[in-house]
Amino acid sequence: xxxxxxxxxxxxxxxxxxxxxxxxxxxxxxxxxxxxxxxxxxxxxxxxxxxxxxxxxxxxxxxxxxxxxxxxxxxxxxxxxxxxxxxxxxxxxxxxxxxxxxxxxxxxxxxxxxxxxxxxxxxxxxxxxxxxxxxxxxxxxxx
Numbered sequence: 103x104x105x106x107x108x109x110x111x112x113x114x115x116x117x118x119x120x121x122x123x124x125x126x127x128x129x130x131x132x133x134x135x136x137x138x139x140x141x142x143x144x145x146x147x148x149x150x151x152x153x154x155x156x157x158x159x160x161x162x163x164x165x166x167x168x169x170x171x172x173x174x175x176x177x178x179x180x181x182x183x184x185x186x187x188x189x190x191x192x193x194x195x196x197x198x199x200x201x202x203x204x205x206x207x208x209x210x211x212x213x214x215x216x217x218x219x220x221x222x223x224x225x226x227x228x229x230x231x232x233x234x235x236x237x238x239x240x241x242x243x244x245x
Contacts, residue, residue, distance in 0.1 A: 127154040127163065129241035130206045131188035136236075139192060139199040141173035143218035152241060153190070153204055155213075162204060162213060177204065177213035184208055188238040193231050196224040207240040 134150045141164050150167040156174070164173045182205075191203035200221045204213040217225070225231065 127156050129154045130204065131238035132241050133190050133236050133238035135190070137199050139201055140218060140220065141201045142175045142216055143220070144173040146171045146173060162215070164201065175215055177215050179211045180214050181210065182212050184210055185212065188240045190236045190238060192234045192236070193221070194234060195221060195231050196227075196229040198224065199234070
């Protein structure tokens with residue numbers, strides 16, 4: 103009987119936390135990425151993605167429009183001048199594309215996405231780095 107109560111309490115707590123996290127995410131931008139790419143160590147196909155900030159605001163979620171592809175990662179906020187346009191910055195190394203920065207329109211900071219293992223290996227082997235910027239539309243949370 104006691105273990106059943108603990109199980110029910112745990113399930114209710116997890117449900118409450120899940121609702122809180124989903125309700126408190128803040129969509130930053132939506133972009134169509136015309137190539138497959140990697141977020142830290144997670145491979146994602148080409149497509150339309152929404153990038154959101156999650157509490158405590160050092161996490162970002164990159165989620166496809168279909169909801170089938172998702173990556174969560176820490177992102178370091180770096181001071182910069184205000185961005186006139188929402189955008190994503192990718193580095194192409196050795197035929198692979200890596201998300202490296204997320205810029206929110208009008209923000210005084212941008213978010214740096216940490217490199218994953220493959221990006222570090224390719225860069226360490228002297229792979230040439232090419233930068234690509236994808237312009238995005240600013241997302242607004244519907245109230």
